[in-house]
Amino acid sequence: MAVNPRRFRVWPRENLIGTARPGAYAEGVLFTDGTIAVRWLGNVPTSVVYPDRGVDAIESGLGFGGPSDIEWLDGNHG
Numbered sequence: 001m002a003v004n005p006r007r008f009r010v011w012p013r014e015n016l017i018g019t020a021r022p023g024a025y026a027e028g029v030l031f032t033d034g035t036i037a038v039r040w041l042g043n044v045p046t047s048v049v050y051p052d053r054g055v056d057a058i059e060s061g062l063g064f065g066g067p068s069d070i071e072w073l074d075g076n077h078g
Contacts, residue, residue, distance in 0.1 A: 026041060035054070
C-alpha cells in the first residue's frame with residue numbers, strides 16, 4: 001500500500017476501435033488504505049470510488065478498445 005496518497009492518469013496505448021479521445025481519459029488518486037477514486041474524463045465525465053480492490057479495480061476495467069497505461073504522477077507505484 002501507498003505511504004501517501006498518489007495521483008495518476010490513465011492513457012490509451014493504442015485505439016483499436018476508434019473510441020478513445022486524444023490524451024488521458026481518466027485521473028485519480030490511490031489513498032493509503034488502498035481505496036481508489038477515479039474521474040473518467042470525456043463528453044460525460046463520471047467519478048467513481050473503488051473501495052476494496054485498489055489498483056486492480058481499475059487495471060481490470062481499463063481499455064477503450066485497446067491496452068492502457070497508468071502514469072503515476074507521484075513516483076513509482078509499488
